[in-house]
Amino acid sequence: MADDLFSEDIRNTTAERIKAEALVVDVDGFEGPLDLLLTLARTQKVDLRKISVLALAEQYLRFVEEAKKLRIELAADYLVMAAWLAFLKSRLLLPPDPAEAGPSGEELAAHLAFQLERLEAMRRVAARLMARDQLGRDFFARGVPEDVSVKRSVEYKATVLDLMQAYARLRTKDSFEPLHMKERDNVFTMEQALERMKTLIGHAIEWSDLSQFLPDGWQTDPKQRRSATAATFAASLELVKAGKLEIRQQETFAPLQLRAKL
Amino acid sequence: MSIEPEDVSESLFEAPPIAEQERMVEAILFACAEPLSRAQIETRMPHGSDAGEALVHLRKRYEGRGVNVVRVGDGYAFRTAPDLGFLMQREAKETRKLSRAAIETLAIIAYHQPVTRSEIEEIRGVSVSRGTLDLLLELEWIKLGRRRMTPGRPVTFIATQTFLDHFGLENARDLPGVRELRDAGLLDNRPPPGMAMAQTDGEDEDQEDMFD
Amino acid sequence: MSIEPEDVSESLFEAPPIAEQERMVEAILFACAEPLSRAQIETRMPHGSDAGEALVHLRKRYEGRGVNVVRVGDGYAFRTAPDLGFLMQREAKETRKLSRAAIETLAIIAYHQPVTRSEIEEIRGVSVSRGTLDLLLELEWIKLGRRRMTPGRPVTFIATQTFLDHFGLENARDLPGVRELRDAGLLDNRPPPGMAMAQTDGEDEDQEDMFD
Numbered sequence: 001m002a003d004d005l006f007s008e009d010i011r012n013t014t015a016e017r018i019k020a021e022a023l024v025v026d027v028d029g030f031e032g033p034l035d036l037l038l039t040l041a042r043t044q045k046v047d048l049r050k051i052s053v054l055a056l057a058e059q060y061l062r063f064v065e066e067a068k069k070l071r072i073e074l075a076a077d078y079l080v081m082a083a084w085l086a087f088l089k090s091r092l093l094l095p096p097d098p099a100e101a102g103p104s105g106e107e108l109a110a111h112l113a114f115q116l117e118r119l120e121a122m123r124r125v126a127a128r129l130m131a132r133d134q135l136g137r138d139f140f141a142r143g144v145p146e147d148v149s150v151k152r153s154v155e156y157k158a159t160v161l162d163l164m165q166a167y168a169r170l171r172t173k174d175s176f177e178p179l180h181m182k183e184r185d186n187v188f189t190m191e192q193a194l195e196r197m198k199t200l201i202g203h204a205i206e207w208s209d210l211s212q213f214l215p216d217g218w219q220t221d222p223k224q225r226r227s228a229t230a231a232t233f234a235a236s237l238e239l240v241k242a243g244k245l246e247i248r249q250q251e252t253f254a255p256l257q258l259r260a261k262l
Numbered sequence: 263m264s265i266e267p268e269d270v271s272e273s274l275f276e277a278p279p280i281a282e283q284e285r286m287v288e289a290i291l292f293a294c295a296e297p298l299s300r301a302q303i304e305t306r307m308p309h310g311s312d313a314g315e316a317l318v319h320l321r322k323r324y325e326g327r328g329v330n331v332v333r334v335g336d337g338y339a340f341r342t343a344p345d346l347g348f349l350m351q352r353e354a355k356e357t358r359k360l361s362r363a364a365i366e367t368l369a370i371i372a373y374h375q376p377v378t379r380s381e382i383e384e385i386r387g388v389s390v391s392r393g394t395l396d397l398l399l400e401l402e403w404i405k406l407g408r409r410r411m412t413p414g415r416p417v418t419f420i421a422t423q424t425f426l427d428h429f430g431l432e433n434a435r436d437l438p439g440v441r442e443l444r445d446a447g448l449l450d451n452r453p454p455p456g457m458a459m460a461q462t463d464g465e466d467e468d469q470e471d472m473f474d
Numbered sequence: 475m476s477i478e479p480e481d482v483s484e485s486l487f488e489a490p491p492i493a494e495q496e497r498m499v500e501a502i503l504f505a506c507a508e509p510l511s512r513a514q515i516e517t518r519m520p521h522g523s524d525a526g527e528a529l530v531h532l533r534k535r536y537e538g539r540g541v542n543v544v545r546v547g548d549g550y551a552f553r554t555a556p557d558l559g560f561l562m563q564r565e566a567k568e569t570r571k572l573s574r575a576a577i578e579t580l581a582i583i584a585y586h587q588p589v590t591r592s593e594i595e596e597i598r599g600v601s602v603s604r605g606t607l608d609l610l611l612e613l614e615w616i617k618l619g620r621r622r623m624t625p626g627r628p629v630t631f632i633a634t635q636t637f638l639d640h641f642g643l644e645n646a647r648d649l650p651g652v653r654e655l656r657d658a659g660l661l662d663n664r665p666p667p668g669m670a671m672a673q674t675d676g677e678d679e680d681q682e683d684m685f686d
Contacts, residue, residue, distance in 0.1 A: 031575060034599020077600070103667035111666050118597060121651075121660045126581035128650040135640045136567045138559035140293035142552060144339070145507035158360040158368075160429045164438060166362070167369035170385060192388065198361045199393040216392050286561055288540030289554040293565045306561050328500030342501040349498055349518050350505055 033081035036060070038116050048117045053109035054092050057085040088112070186223045188215065193231035194238060201245055201260045210236065210256040277310030280319065287316040297337030335423070344427075363394045368403060372425065372437055376407035376418035395419070403428065489522030492531065499528040509549025509639055545644045547635040556642065576606050580615060584637065584649055586661060588619035588630030596666070607631070615640065 030036040040059045041051050064082045067074050091105030133139055192215075200213055210232060211219070218228040236258055239245035246261045277283070286307050291298065304313040317338060321331045324340075332341045342350060360368070367390055370382050382390050398404045407420035421434055431437065489495065498519050503510060516525040529550060533543040536552075544553045554562065572580070579602055582594050594602050610616045619632035633646060643649065655661050 031578075032598065032600030037599075107667045111664070114664060115597075115599070117658075118660045119599065121655055121658070122578060122581050122585065122597060125585060125649070125651045125655065126577050129581055129584070129641060130572075130577060132641045132643075132650070133556040133559065134569070135553070135642065136565075137569060139556045139642060140289075140554040140559075140562050140565055141507045142340075142504060143293045143295040143565065145505065158365060158428075160431070160437075162360065162365050163369050163372065163429065166365040167373055170366055170370065195361055195363045196391045196393055199364055199391065199397050202397070203393075215389070285538075285540035285555065286558060289558040290540075290561055292541045292552065293554050293562050295565075306564070326497075328497035328502075329504045340504065342505055343497065346498060346501040349502055 033060075033078050034115060034119055036063070036078070037081075037112075038119055041116055048113065048120060051113055051116070053112055054089060056112075057089045057092075060085050061089070186221070186227060188218060188224070188228040188231045190231045190234045190238075193228070193235035197232065197235045197239055197245075201239060201258070204245075204258055204260045207248065207257040207259045210258055213258065277312070278308055280312075280315060283307065283311050283313070283316040284319045284323070286311070287313060287320050291320075291331065291338060291340055294339075297334040297339035299337045303338070361394070363388075363391065364397055367394050368398055368421075368425075371398070371404050371419045372421045372434060375420040375434065376410070377420075378410055378416040378418050380416065382419075489524070490520055492524075492527060495519065495523050495525070495528040496531045496535075498523070499525055499532050503532075503543065503550060503552050506551070509546040509551035509635060511548045512550070515550070544642070546639045547645055549635060549639075551639065553642070572609075573606070575600075575603065576609055579606050580610055580633075580637075583610070583616050583631045584633040584646065585652060585655060586663075587632040587646065588622070589632075590622055590628040590630050592628065593663070594631075 030039070037056060037060060040063065041048060041056055043059070044051055044055065046052075061082060064074065064078065088105060088108050092109060096104060135141065196215060197213060204213075210229070213232050213236075214225065214228045218224045233256070236245055236247060236256075240247055240261075244261055246259050248257050249255075250257070278286070287303055290303055290306055300313045300317060303317070304311060307313060317331070321338075324330045327343065328346055329340050329342050331338055334341075363386075366386055367382055370385050371377055374381065374385070379390055379395070395404070401424075402422055403425040404419045405422050407418040409415040410418055425431075426434070490498070499515055502515055502518055512525045512529065515529075516523060519525060529543070533550075536542050539555070540558055541552050541554050543550055575598075578598055579594055582597050583589055586593065586597070591602055591607070607616070613636075614634055615637040616631050617634050619630035621627040621629055637643075638645065646652070652661075
C-alpha cells in the first residue's frame, strides 16, 4: 500500500508537492487533526475501508515535519495526534510485546479507520440533510397563524347585544349634552383612568413607565399631570389587585413600571 | 381561460394547466400573511396564468370545508369557517371583555357613521382616549372614513366589513333602530332630548351612503 | 354566536359525524403554524371525537394539493407542497448560514441521538464550542435528552420536532441515509480501545455544570 503511494508520488511529483504545500499552508482550514487525517486519507485514493493506517500515519507525520520546517505553529491537538500516530506506527511496525498490556496496534488502527469512515459518513449525510427542502425556504407554514391573540380574546366577548346595550345606555343618559369642558379641565378621575388602562394594558407586554400611560395632552400642565398620574397609579393598583397588571420599581424614586400580567 | 394574444407571443411556455394553477393559488394564499388581490396572486404565478379562474375553482373546492377562501376587501385569504370558531377558543388563555369605553365608542361609530372623534366625545360626554380608538382600529372593526368638509377637516370613523362579519350583520342597516331598542326594553321609554331625535333621522342617510 | 366548548361536550353526547370532525381538524390545523399532536387536536374537539380517523381522511383529501397535511414526529401540520416553493420566494425568510461545525454537530446529534457532548467530540475529533450548541438550542433544533447513566451522568442531546419540521422529516428514521449508516455499523457507539484519543470523564462533569 505504502509502495503504491510512493510510486504515485513519483509519477505526479509536482502536482503532489503543490498539494502537500497547499495542505501545509491551509492548516487553519482544518477542523482539527481528524479532519486533516481525513483529507490526507483521501489522497490515498482508496475506499476508506481499505486505507493504510500506517501510510496515513506517515503522511501525517510528514505533514507535521513540513509545518515545522515552514515555522507554522500547530495547535496542541495536532501535536498530540502526531505523538499518538508515532506511537501507533511503532506498534504496527514492531512485533507485539506480550508483556505490554492494552490494545494492539491493529485494534488502534482499526478504530482510527472507523473514526475516519464515520466522520466522512457524517459529512456526507450532513450535506444531504442540508440539501433537503427546508421550512421557510422551500415549503411554508400558514402565513397567518390564528393562535392566541388579544384580538381573538376580545372577539368572543363582544356581541351584538353588548353593542345594542351600550348604545341604549348612551341614548338614555341624562347628560346627553354637549361637552362640559370646564368640569373635566384639570381632573382625571380614577374611573376614567381605569377605563383607559383597561384598554391599554393588553398592549403592555413589555415593562413600560407609568408616565407613558397618561392620557394625551395631560403631561404638560403640572396640575393635569398630577391628577392624571394619581388616577393612573390608583387605577394600576386596582388592576394589580385584579391580577391583570404587574408593577415594579427598580429602586427608590425610580420610575414605576407596568406590564400586563399574562 | 382568457389569454391575451400578446401574452401568447411573449411567453415561450404555455401557462400550467388550470388544476396546477389552482394548486399554486392555494399554496400562495396559505403561506402569505396578508390577503392578496387577484392581480397580486397573478404576478407570483407563471406567465400566462389566470388567477381569477383558479380562484373560482379554489373557492368552490373549499365551500363548506373547515377553512374557506374568503374575500377580504379586494383580496383573498384563507379563514377558518365561522361556525368552527369555538374550536379556536381554547387557544385563548385569557378572554377579555371589551371595555365599556370601547363598546360605547364602537356602538356610536356603528350607529352614527361617518362620525368624527369630537362627535363621539359629544355623545359619550367624556373624552375618547387614543387607546380606545387604536384598539378598535387594530381589531379592524373601525377604519378612517372620508374627512368631514368642515373647518379643520376632521377625519371620520366608519365601521368595517370585519365589524359586520364579527357581529353577524349583513350591513350596518341591520342594526336595530332606536324604536326597536325601545320595544325590546333596552331603552327607557323616556324620550331622549329633542336634539338626539333629530340626529337619528340624519344618521340613516349617512349609513346608506356608507355601505353602498 | 359563540359557543363555549364545554357546552358542546356537555350537551352533545354523540360525537359529530366524521365528515364534520374532518372539517374541525382541518380548521384546527390550518389555524396553527406549529404541528399539533393527535391528542392536542382531540382535546379541542367535541367529546367522543376521533381525531385519528379524521386525520386519515384529511391527509388523503390534501394529497397532491398545493398544501398538504404532513406528519412531523407525533404532530401534524399543513405545509405548502415542496414543488411550489418557487412561488413563495417573497415569503422566504433569510436563513442564518450555519457554520460547518454547526451543521456537522447537528447531523451527529440527529443521527446518533441521544448523544453526549464528548461523543460528538469523539466523532468530530475536535472540541465542540459552547456557541455551536447554544445556536442549535436557540434554533430549537436540538434539546437536552435524558442523562446518560454512566459516571458523571452526562446530559445527552436529541433532535427536536422543530428540527423534523424544518427539514420536512416525518421522524428520525427518515433521515437521509440513516439505514445505510446503521447497516454499515457507523452509528454504533464504539468506544475507542484503551486510552486512544478519547477525551472522556473530565468533560462530562463540565456538562453538568453547564446545563444545570
